[in-house]
Amino acid sequence: MNERLKRISRLLSSGASRASYIRAKLNVLIPSQIRGLRLKRPMTQRELADSAKMKQSRISAMERPGEVQFNLETLVRLAAAFKVGLKVEFVPFSEMLAWENGFSQDQFNPIPIDNDRAFLNPAIVLQGQPVQPTIFFPLSTAATQVGANRPMVISTGMITGFAKKVDLTAPEQLVFQYLFGTHHQAEEEIDILTNAEYQDVPLAIAATAGASNMSLYSSGAP
């Protein structure tokens, strides 16, 4: 029996083995998240300690694998100091392994609440999620959907997710703010025509104020 099968057998039969396995993963993944986030902010251990109301030596220990047995309150205080949320979830072992395999300290960088527009204003499409078709108010009868090139990310003043970026002009940004800021009125319908910078194709942004989705359409061929 190979090593993996032996281990699976123990995981199936022994609660202690399962606990040990889970603990070993978390002993690395939690310190790695703390270290990764702190370095990206960037914060010194002292600064993080002050913010989380802990000692610097405690932060140092928490960044070392297996050094600290974390309790939930400690993680909550760290999350608050990093200005991010915290998700604790029971999952299948396969999902835990997939999380571990996919986790990258380099890539790990949850946005702080200050920039979390999806949280601050739920009308905005969540970052990283594909824009879903929504109520569409065509700018012209010639408008056609861009299709596969739907925008993936909406950020202030800029639409990304295309092969090219489209910078919005100042007036358009104002309309964006109007659309997604605090000034919008429910049920209001606004269409925007952006510059023709994207392959000389005029772009129309159709959205409803207060809607959770928006779509990007082209009046020319995709």
Next chain:
Amino acid sequence: MWRYWDFVYLNDSNPIEVWYQTLPEDIRDTFDALLKNNQKTTRPEQWTGFRKYLHGGDLKKYGVWELEFKGEDGLAHRLMGVFDGAKKAVFLIGCYHKGGNYTPAEALETAAKRAALLAQGKAKTSERTVKKNL
């Protein structure tokens, strides 16, 4: 993606694998998880558990560093190594550290000695597989 290599004597004796096999299961799990995690971290000074020796004669000369991690036995396990080329980390010796002392006591000297053997071509390396399915 970083790759890891064990120090191996020319007679095929692999002291890193011997050390690994003597570890309790939970320590091996932590070690495996650490390798998997750090493999994806570009800058080694940002590796979780990474410690770089800035001083210490041969250790400085050969650029020996260590990874540290703890398991359920409460011991601070250490693995000393050197970098060898692009994204290649070579493990020299496994040990643990308690009360300011290494076990085995001559761990630092052994690391420096093995680094020298590698530099002189009097030892070889064997790639350590990172477990993705466990």
